[in-house]
Amino acid sequence: MSPSQTVAGRICTSLNSIACLRWFMSKGYAQGVFWAVMISLVSVSNDVLMRFLGERLHVVEIVFFRFLFSMITVLPLMASRGSALFKTAQPGMHVLRAILGVGAIGACCYSVNVMPLSENTTIMFAEPLFFLPLAVIMLREKVDASRWLATMIGFVGLMIILRPGTDAFRLVAMVPVTAAILFAFLNIMAKKMVSDEHSLTMLFYFGLGTTAVAAVPLFFIWETPTLSELLLLVMLGVGANLIQVCLFRAFSATDASALAPFRYVEFIFSALFGFVLFSQIPTIWTFGGAALIIVSTFYITIVETQKEKRK
Secondary structure, eight states, rough: OOOHHHHHHHHHHHHHHHHHHHHHSOHHHHHHHHHHHHHHHHHHHHHHHHHHTTTTTHHHHHHHHHHHHHHHHHHHHTTOOOSSSGGSSSSHHHHHHHHHHHHHHHHHHHHHHHHHHHHHHHHHHHHHHHHHHHHHHSSOOOOOHHHHHHHHHHHHHHHHEEEEEEETTGGGHHHHHHHHHHHHHHHHHHHHHTTTTTTHHHHHHHHHHHHHHHHHHHHHHHHOOHHHHHHHHHHHHHHHHHHHHHHHHHHHHHHHHHHHHGHHHHHHHHHHHHHHHOOEEEEEHHHHHHHHHHHHHHHHHHHHHHHHHHH
């Protein structure tokens, strides 16, 4: 093969690679599905990382590094756009979100270390069920009877998994429930702030605030991470921002309502990872409760998306 043919072959390969990358950044249903599935995969991968890290490191330390590296990785994006994104008109809201964020991620980190991944993921799916009543109270939103009915069905599914009042009930299962409630509060606050704040500004100050809040008790429980643990902590922080990036790409590629069913691919990933890595097998109660929660939250997501389009 002549040198000119070799160069031409390399150019063609490079052009094909660029065309392939361009596909991922284009609009379209297939691209939206890809990014939606990636959200689930990265989310479950973060849960797995927190479980491995939790074998030696304290939850507070994991939370601290998660947000520290999350903030560091978003900082270059902020700096590239000048100083405007560092200005905020809602410092108090950022502080409150940071406190709630540490509680939410801390509870999530603890629960993945003491519960099966699939069960923890399913309970976390209940977050929209808590969002609805909070939206009525805090945002003064009006909710029709069908959405209240869907919420009640979802709570029935949650009760099937928790089984309160029976010998199968475990108090530790209330930890992911608490995390779901805190995430609902965070989403409510984000909905109130998003009209006045850039998404990068919210990401940065959330990372900065949560790092500062988690640093307070860090002095009492500090364990120096090993090099491998530090690498996993960096991956955890990058993964936290990657979820947001995938979310933005998914919703810019196609309608949110079209992607709603793919959110629940996370249950499949969590069940698969739990079985392969930790020999965990979901119970029939988890499958039954998950079915009701998925149906109800899927309906609520579709209705909420359609409502947003009519505004």
